[in-house]
Amino acid sequence: MISEHTAHGQSPGDYIVHHLTHLTRHTLADSSAKPQGGIIDWSVVNYDTLFFSASLGLLTVFLLWLGARKATSGAPGRFQGCVEVLVEMVANQAKGIVHSPESRRFVAPLALTVFLWIFFMNAMDLLPVDGLPWLWQTAMNNPHIQLRVVPTADLSATFGMSVGVLLLCIFYNIKIKGMAGWVHELFTTPFGSHPLLWPVNLIMQIIEFGAKTISHGMRLFGNMYAGELLFMLIALLGGAWTGYNAGSIMLGIAQVVAGLAWAIFHILIITLQAFIFMMLALVYIGQAHEGH
């Protein structure tokens, strides 16, 4: 059955492109729907990103809820201990960065959820890169249908989160400094309050907010996209299988070694990237609480 699907002679290039194409209305069945027009095309929805990010988000809050529900003041079991360690870690980081206890009541749990959510989304990278797509193709009985399982390797998802952080920053800027105070800051920092410097300051502030948000989303996306791409390239080694001959077997062994090495290294990357995203969200929100 698989061979029937794979017998259509994909080239390595086709394979990569297929794997990097999102499941949209266009690719799902309705070829009359427009494909993605450019870098920004608001008419397209990536169903796969939506599905996996939403289900992993639900998994995250479910696990945290489970940890909270079973919480006792006595000695914790392993699961509760794990949740406690995470909560403690995030609470400590938040305490060091956001100096408003009132804001922390919202920001710290948000950071914890973001950290775990991104960790789970990143961890989708560790699953066999053809595994879920193959299941999906088999289930849909359509060997061409796309599926990308790593939501954080989709720029829309990471920008969605970083823009969310930007909105929170603006909200806290206004809440802490007041509308007038924030506007005053926009025009008078970082260079000074001379009227001639107002436009320069404003442009600088806009660049700063833009750069923060874009780098925030891009960093996570770039890491996960590159990781996913590398998994696909490694998968091409075994994809070159032509039968039981020395070359194919060598390539197969190379795939096992390279895949395992990259997967082990990726455990570090997915955790680190989730942590970095959470920390930067805290730092940006913390900056919104302080004057320049």
Next chain:
Amino acid sequence: MNINATLFIQCIVFALLGLFTMKFVWPPIEKALDERAKKIADGLAAADKAKTDLALAEKRAVEELRKARESAGDVRASAERNASQLVEDARAEATHIIAQARQAAEAEAGLAAQHAKDELRDQIAMLAIAGAEKILRREINPQVHAELLANLKQELQ
């Protein structure tokens, strides 16, 4: 392209990754969590023990205090008893001594009176004899008239 083969190898890699995680990633995390749980359990147990110890110590302190108060009361009561006993004894002894002294004095006084009486009687007897001698102008031999004199003495008594 042969997705069949690469997917198969991907699954091998995934299984190996699972083994790796099981062997090298999970145990340290598990150990850390267990250690943390143990530390918390130990801390809670120590706190519990301290609490019961404190309660015990408090109870013992109250007990000791009660005992001390009791024994102080005992000591005071026995001291009071001793003192009153002493006073009582002293009083009894004093009474005794006084009685003895009075008795001795009385005895002495009686003796002295007796002595004086005897002496007086003797002298009166002598006086009477001398008087009688003078009256009778004759000598009376005391040896011969001893019976007479004794009778006289008896009468004078």
